Amino acid sequence: xxxxxxxxxxxxxxxxxxxxxxxxxxxxxxxxxxxxxxxxxxxxxxxxxxxxxxxxxxxxxxxxxxxxxxxxxxxxxxxxxxxxxxxxxxxxxxxxxxxxxxxxxxxxxxx
Amino acid sequence: xxxxxxxxxxxxxxxxxxxxxxxxxxxxxxxxxxxxxxxxxxxxxxxxxxxxxxxxxxxxxxxxxxxxxxxxxxxxxxxxxxxxxxxxxxxxxxxxxxxxxxxxxxxxxxxxxxxxxxxxxxx
Numbered sequence: 001x002x003x004x005x006x007x008x009x010x011x012x013x014x015x016x017x018x019x020x021x022x023x024x025x026x027x028x029x030x031x032x033x034x035x036x037x038x039x040x041x042x043x044x045x046x047x048x049x050x051x052x053x054x055x056x057x058x059x060x061x062x063x064x065x066x067x068x069x070x071x072x073x074x075x076x077x078x079x080x081x082x083x084x085x086x087x088x089x090x091x092x093x094x095x096x097x098x099x100x101x102x103x104x105x106x107x108x109x110x111x
Numbered sequence: 112x113x114x115x116x117x118x119x120x121x122x123x124x125x126x127x128x129x130x131x132x133x134x135x136x137x138x139x140x141x142x143x144x145x146x147x148x149x150x151x152x153x154x155x156x157x158x159x160x161x162x163x164x165x166x167x168x169x170x171x172x173x174x175x176x177x178x179x180x181x182x183x184x185x186x187x188x189x190x191x192x193x194x195x196x197x198x199x200x201x202x203x204x205x206x207x208x209x210x211x212x213x214x215x216x217x218x219x220x221x222x223x224x225x226x227x228x229x230x231x232x233x234x
Contacts, residue, residue: 002155037157038216039113045206045224046156052220089156093217099172100146102156 004090004103011109012080014018020106022073022090033093035073040087040105049088050075077108085110113223115207122203123197126207131192131228133207136222141165144210146221147181147192148202149230153164157203160192161210175201189205204229 004022011099012018022035037050048057050066053073063079074090077084119131133145145196146161160181161170171183180193204227212219 015146036220042191045226048220048222099170100158104160105155
């Protein structure tokens with residue numbers, strides 16, 4: 001169980017909007033550290049999707065956006081497409097663990 | 112093009128040892144901290160270890176502290192993970208990952224990933 005909590009799964013129909021939350025287990029997420037998001041397509045290595053809370057990595061469509069506020073961070077995907085089916089992970093640095101931590105991952109299913 | 116290529120994975124018995132290697136190309140290797148991140152079958156991602164750009168600082172997850180050693184060779188553009196006293200719970204795909212940190216090292220992001228090397232610990 002990661003200290004960064006994500007819902008195990010989310011789903012949406014093509015064209016819809018979904019959000020994936022990442023909470024710091026009651027603590028202010030990241031506690032001053034940036035949150036990043038990764039996309040892992042089936043059978044591939046993870047890929048950086050969003051960095052520094054809200055910046056899109058090179059080549060990432062503007063359908064993907066990130067935000068961070070207080071005790072949580074969020075990844076939003078609008079205009080869902082079949083190719084968005086993947087597992088999404090949030091990541092930050094956690095001082096009390098002295099390490100870089102990933103959320104447990106959220107599997108996105110496009111219905 | 113930035114490339115990270117892992118090698119050295121395989122099947123090893125509990126208590127055994129293995130050394131992973133990662134060959135980097137396409138960027139100035141000595142400018143970046145390098146990390147190892149693993150993913151157990153059907154599980155999420157776990158930070159394992161990291162080494163600063165000049166090799167002077169090393170970082171380990173509690174789960175591998177005292178058993179794994181990270182190192183790098185900036186002349187050969189290589190990073191290594193020496194794994195001793197392996198346990199069944201170390202079974203995972205191990206990714207070599209570059210850390211990009213412009214201002215704040217601890218807020219750095221893992222911006223480039225290798226394809227991974229599978230380590231299986233089983234009798």
